[in-house]
Amino acid sequence: MYEASEWARNGDTIHRTVVAPDFRTAIAIVNDIAEQAEALNHHPDIDIRWRTLHLALTTHDAGGLTDLDYKLAARIDGIVADHQT
Template sequence: MDRLDEEAITTRLADVPEWRREGDEIRRTVTAPDFRTAIAIVNDVAEQAENLNHHPDIDIRWRRLHLALSTHDAGGLTEMDFRLAARIDAIAADHGA
């Protein structure tokens, strides 16, 4: 998958407003209602990540999930990062986070 240029990244970030760019990554923190829900979110994200064969970095701190996306093979952000970000947003919303 091809790396996105700066204009495309800016455009795609507008579609996922919960995410922020940090260098060659996009990041989001999700706060779940409780720890069990946080783990359910991680499980649902894992399923989507496997389906897309694109895997986020996830740091779990009680009910807070810190997620980071980048396409390491492409050396930066690709359409796949934003596709998974949108799915993660939907999963978080489904779980009330």
Template sequence: MWTQHDNEIRRTVEAPDFLTAIRIVDEIAVEAERLNHHPDIDIRWRKLHLVLTTHDAGGLTDLDYRLAEIIDGIAAKHGA
């Protein structure tokens, strides 16, 4: 579940294990490159803390919500 804090949205994803967490990050990286929009990702064992904002625009844009939806799909696919 994404939550908004000021000009960003955040979500913590808990993967089944560390290797799955890394696979999720890898898939997010591929999509982020495709969109040229990159989240902040903090990896803590099997928990991924994700933050999205559009720095150029000084806040949230449709691109943030689009990438958030993609991330939700990736996480769900991996049981997170």
């Protein structure tokens, strides 16, 4: 199971907040997350507030967290890291 300090568990969901340097970068991160989510057929809840992204993952069909949530979380971490350089 993948775990990272950026993600916090709350019940059957893991959450992460990302603050991008600007709105354009925040949207680029969301677009990259969308590509990975489509590839995995697993879609996060994303709340966009200017340059702040609130992300939540759970597997609704399974009634909680699965390996798929942690797999997408790892990919999201990579995307965020790529946009910070």
